[in-house]
Amino acid sequence: MFSQAIINGILFGAVYVCIGIGFSLAWGVMNIINLAHGSFIMLGAYVTYSLFTHLRIDPFLTTPISMFVLYFIGYASQKYLLNYVIRSSIFITLTFTFGLQILISNIALLIWTADYKSVAPSYAGEGLVIGDWVIPYIRLGIFIIALILTGLFYLLIVKTKTGKAITATALNLEGARTVGVDVAEIYARTMGISAALGGAAGALITPIMTITPFIGGPLVGKAFVVAILGGLGSTMGALVGGMVLGLAEQIGSLLLPSAYQEAIGFIVLVLVLVFRPQGIVGKQFY
Amino acid sequence: MNKEPILTGQHVSKYFGALRAVDNVDVEVYAGEILGIIGPNGAGKTTLLSMINGTLPITKGKIFFRGQEISGMRPYRIAELGISRTFQIVKPFPGMTALENVTLGALFGRNRERDMSRAMERAAETLKRVRIEGKEYVLVEKLNVSERKRLELARALTQNPDLLLLDEVMAGLNTREIEDIMALIQEVNRAGTTLMVIEHVMKAIMGISSRIVVLHHGQKIAEGTPAEISENRQVISAYLGEKYSRGMQET
Amino acid sequence: MVTLNRKVYTTLFIAAFLACAVFPYIASGFWIRLVTLIFLSAILAQGLNIIAGFTGYAAFGNMIFFGMGGYTVGVLMTKVQVSFLPSLFVSGIVGIVTGILLGMLLLRLKGHYFALASLGAAEAMRQILDNLTGLTGGAMGLTLPQMAGKPAQVNTNFYYIMFSLLVLSFAATYWMSRRRLGYALKAIKANEESADVMGINTTLYKIVAWSIGGLYTALAGGIYAYWFTFIEPATMFDVVVVVKLFVILLLGGSGTVMGPLYGAFIFEGISEIVWSRFLHLHLGILGILIILIIFFIPNGLIDTVRRGFSLKNIRDTIREQRV
Numbered sequence: 001m002f003s004q005a006i007i008n009g010i011l012f013g014a015v016y017v018c019i020g021i022g023f024s025l026a027w028g029v030m031n032i033i034n035l036a037h038g039s040f041i042m043l044g045a046y047v048t049y050s051l052f053t054h055l056r057i058d059p060f061l062t063t064p065i066s067m068f069v070l071y072f073i074g075y076a077s078q079k080y081l082l083n084y085v086i087r088s089s090i091f092i093t094l095t096f097t098f099g100l101q102i103l104i105s106n107i108a109l110l111i112w113t114a115d116y117k118s119v120a121p122s123y124a125g126e127g128l129v130i131g132d133w134v135i136p137y138i139r140l141g142i143f144i145i146a147l148i149l150t151g152l153f154y155l156l157i158v159k160t161k162t163g164k165a166i167t168a169t170a171l172n173l174e175g176a177r178t179v180g181v182d183v184a185e186i187y188a189r190t191m192g193i194s195a196a197l198g199g200a201a202g203a204l205i206t207p208i209m210t211i212t213p214f215i216g217g218p219l220v221g222k223a224f225v226v227a228i229l230g231g232l233g234s235t236m237g238a239l240v241g242g243m244v245l246g247l248a249e250q251i252g253s254l255l256l257p258s259a260y261q262e263a264i265g266f267i268v269l270v271l272v273l274v275f276r277p278q279g280i281v282g283k284q285f286y
Numbered sequence: 287m288n289k290e291p292i293l294t295g296q297h298v299s300k301y302f303g304a305l306r307a308v309d310n311v312d313v314e315v316y317a318g319e320i321l322g323i324i325g326p327n328g329a330g331k332t333t334l335l336s337m338i339n340g341t342l343p344i345t346k347g348k349i350f351f352r353g354q355e356i357s358g359m360r361p362y363r364i365a366e367l368g369i370s371r372t373f374q375i376v377k378p379f380p381g382m383t384a385l386e387n388v389t390l391g392a393l394f395g396r397n398r399e400r401d402m403s404r405a406m407e408r409a410a411e412t413l414k415r416v417r418i419e420g421k422e423y424v425l426v427e428k429l430n431v432s433e434r435k436r437l438e439l440a441r442a443l444t445q446n447p448d449l450l451l452l453d454e455v456m457a458g459l460n461t462r463e464i465e466d467i468m469a470l471i472q473e474v475n476r477a478g479t480t481l482m483v484i485e486h487v488m489k490a491i492m493g494i495s496s497r498i499v500v501l502h503h504g505q506k507i508a509e510g511t512p513a514e515i516s517e518n519r520q521v522i523s524a525y526l527g528e529k530y531s532r533g534m535q536e537t
Numbered sequence: 538m539v540t541l542n543r544k545v546y547t548t549l550f551i552a553a554f555l556a557c558a559v560f561p562y563i564a565s566g567f568w569i570r571l572v573t574l575i576f577l578s579a580i581l582a583q584g585l586n587i588i589a590g591f592t593g594y595a596a597f598g599n600m601i602f603f604g605m606g607g608y609t610v611g612v613l614m615t616k617v618q619v620s621f622l623p624s625l626f627v628s629g630i631v632g633i634v635t636g637i638l639l640g641m642l643l644l645r646l647k648g649h650y651f652a653l654a655s656l657g658a659a660e661a662m663r664q665i666l667d668n669l670t671g672l673t674g675g676a677m678g679l680t681l682p683q684m685a686g687k688p689a690q691v692n693t694n695f696y697y698i699m700f701s702l703l704v705l706s707f708a709a710t711y712w713m714s715r716r717r718l719g720y721a722l723k724a725i726k727a728n729e730e731s732a733d734v735m736g737i738n739t740t741l742y743k744i745v746a747w748s749i750g751g752l753y754t755a756l757a758g759g760i761y762a763y764w765f766t767f768i769e770p771a772t773m774f775d776v777v778v779v780v781k782l783f784v785i786l787l788l789g790g791s792g793t794v795m796g797p798l799y800g801a802f803i804f805e806g807i808s809e810i811v812w813s814r815f816l817h818l819h820l821g822i823l824g825i826l827i828i829l830i831i832f833f834i835p836n837g838l839i840d841t842v843r844r845g846f847s848l849k850n851i852r853d854t855i856r857e858q859r860v
Contacts, residue, residue: 027649031649033649033652033653081828081832083859083860084832084855084858084859084860085831085832085835085858085859086858086859086860087857087858087859087860088831088835088858089593089595090595090648090649090652091589091595091652091783091791092787092831092835094595094597094649094652094783095780095783095784095787095827095831096827096828096831098780098827099780099784099823099824099825099826099827099828099831100824100828101824102777102820102821102823102824102827103821103824103825103828104824105820105824106820106821106824107821109821110821183860184859184860187860221660224653228650260664260665260668263661263662263664263665265657265661266654266657266658266660266661267661269654269657270642270643270654270657270658273646273650273654274642274645274646277646277650339734340734341730341733341734360733360738360740361733361734362733362734362735362736362737362738362739363738365733365734365735365736366736370734370735371734373731377728377730377731378728378731379723379724379727379728379731380727380728381727382727390720390723390724390732390735391735393717393720394717394721394724394735394736394737395735395736396736398717398736402715441731441735445735445736
């Protein structure tokens, strides 16, 4: 029982890593808490849904496509909208991204309606059985892709010119500007990457969740916790944060009535914020 | 100068993990004097000041002000006891005018004004004292560096502190502005305020201090009159390196 | 530049006050209800204004007070058979105590952390009340007894009750803004560290601010519960309401005393028009509205009108906020 909970925790944690990594990037680099991140994930899910339903493409294979589409949506949102309000107060930027979230959700509502949609590939429900443990194929797939994405993201940040510019901008905005970094453009690319990662998360959750235009909200909540637990802007942090959240939830549901999950989550969150605001991993951009 | 110090720091230390930013420093400040604090960058000067005014909690040791232990008190309480400070990088209230900034200073603290108009009057007088005239209604964002430094000083002064802590108030000023502020500091001191001044501008700090304390790597390495300090080998070594001070011996 | 001189402003103010006082005698039930809702929004916005607009702490979870207040009245009236006014009184106390306890816990956090931690608190409370089915009816909601009297009279009664709370809370806010508390909050918002070293007990003032705002919000929640006679956790702790309140503050000007009222009138007015014409696009339009408002008039409509509507002003404002 317990060991299955740990396995589930890691597998579920992988989803949280995907959900949180883009969110943490935007927050760590631009100090934007992007409440619309959930909508990006939702759109990624719908892209996958459409491709699966109309073209019979396997959801995992649609991941790059979702990422591609969302990159442009994120890039455009930053370049033409968010960049113009980015230096105002917190409540303005939070409200703004919330407004964006509402807008995107309602556009999705118009296009796809509020009907529950789902994606069920042929191998749904099947899995590896090792002794007492069950590892569903879909969850395993998500886990592997999560690791690949995290690795690719890390390489992007560390090896590419854009990645280095992003890091520089995050660490010292004025300094980066002085050496010639086009901050507005870098911010736009950062949001593009953030949205792309969200899109990937969306693609990956389609086989395990029903999709509606309003799944974004709770997902942002999870992303927020992942970011806090792991520390902002840190790749390793998102990995750790997601896993910890997954494990905490699975093990927690064994020990405590699930009814109070959110209350407990809140208490844990506040404890972390008060006593270790830099997150478990500890590196902090912001 | 009185015999009893108004501020005493005993074994004052601040550790950040393994880093000893301030290590076992004893310091006394006597009423009416200007105590200069100098030392190379990273010596722990600002950290020491921040522990005195409560911004940073003290790791070890105790600080007494007028016999009362203030180590561990919150900054606002220490301000109410009569200690004011300025910051190295000024922290004015954005979006407000110079007068509004200083008026806020007059409304709080030990000598707070009950009445808004009296607070504004006192603020206006203080602005005159620091020679910001004609710019009372200008937003702080529009003031230049020298004016902002003097504004920060005004905000601290308007609370009539017994002990004023100045942290590199001359940083970023040109020669003329430095001379002006030196004169101002001396005026403030003559009017009865005791001062602890951190400075890098040697000529200035040597010129106005009655005594000087030198910090290096968090420790106090020398203490004395400006004349004594300027000839102290350890101090010279700390600033200019071993070789130079050895070289000086030969001259 | 549009400035009103003192006399004109006072006269308009008194006229508006009198107009509100006699409104139910000249308007139909629909309009009375609408204006009562506007008053409610204004009170909630003012409650948020004190902690967010004046003090700079964006309390995204401020609805926790609304829910606590509403459920206090609900539970007292249904389970303990207490009448409305004593229940309302208790809900006010609950608001203040919640503000103090939550404040002691969360006001040490800054910026985004505070905003979202407060939201977490509201969500946690929502879930707790969802699950205390015996006490609160859980997710299925709680039904309160109705006020005695003919519907039209009851409608008018609630108009005056809400109006009274509006006048009291706004007067209190005005009074506060002219005293040391108001200035301390402004200083804290401008630069908390400076405020601290200047002798302002920031922790105390922040907690007082949040508790005052919490008081208004809880009382409003209590009145709302008795008025609508049905409450459920999902609506009482709804975060979308807080976002709406932020927009109201943006429209009317945050950190000002009358801003919440102006903003509420404008917002609910627009809402009414949109609702009646574009029902199914309602939320989507809210989203667009938020984006447009923040883009073009982040300092509030009143401030923009005062500085004069010009392309130059808009361009300057954008320039200040862009990357």
